[in-house]
Amino acid sequence: MKLTAVGVDVAKRVFQLHWVEPETGEIVSKQIKRAAFLEHFVNRAPCLIGMEACGGAQHWARRLNEMGHQVRLMPGKVVKAFVSGNKNDVADARAIWTAVQQSSVKSVAVKSEAQQAVLALHRMRQQLIKFRTMQSNGLRGLLTEYGEVMAVGRSALNKAMTDVLPA
Known part of the structure; x- marks a missing residue:
């Protein structure tokens, strides 16, 4: 089963998500408040979720893993190579989405508490x-x-x- 790749740009208040709907091919770029982040993924089919390895990413990765999703944390330097255009939340989420699909991209291990x-x-x-x-x-x-x-x-x-x- 091929997992839907989702790029998540983690921020203080609002998270930016980027993915392509597998059925329709529609490109989705969505902002989600921190409080609703886990709610968004709780009823979704298992996804391959990419995040930049930054403050708080380990916590979110553990929580998403508990829900059955596969999470890859990637160093910021690696993600930066995939950013095209101006640096903003939408571009970062798109870059993370692109990077998470590359098997050659090294990821950071998700650590236990x-x-x-x-x-x-x-x-x-x-x-x-x-x-x-x-x-x-x-x-x-x-x-x-x-x-x-x-x-x-x-x-x-x-x-x-x-x-x-x-x-």
Whole structure:
């Protein structure tokens, strides 16, 4: 059975859909509000739905998969190659529709909520490490202005700080 391909441009309030009706060949370009998005697909025959892998796409992909649809998330760079004309929601949905039908286009795996939670924790940890490094480097730079030069590295900074700070 050949699935109907649907291109979805995900946005904050309104999603743009693009597909071709298999029976009539009619090209359909439709705007759907976020609240009605899942309603639109709940009673449809299984579709091949393409979306750009962006914020929120993993959530929508999981929900659509639960309904029996097949979802392919594609990186933005890949989709951009298929955009013709000015960049807008309609053109993006059409480009996604074109890209999802190409078997050579690489897609991003749809992650479970547990996988996404682990990735979020790793991302937050990396941000905290980056922030800590920025603070250490800033402090090291400020103390250099007062004649206190310290070696690079967190442990060296911690050791030197005990010598610099009054008891």
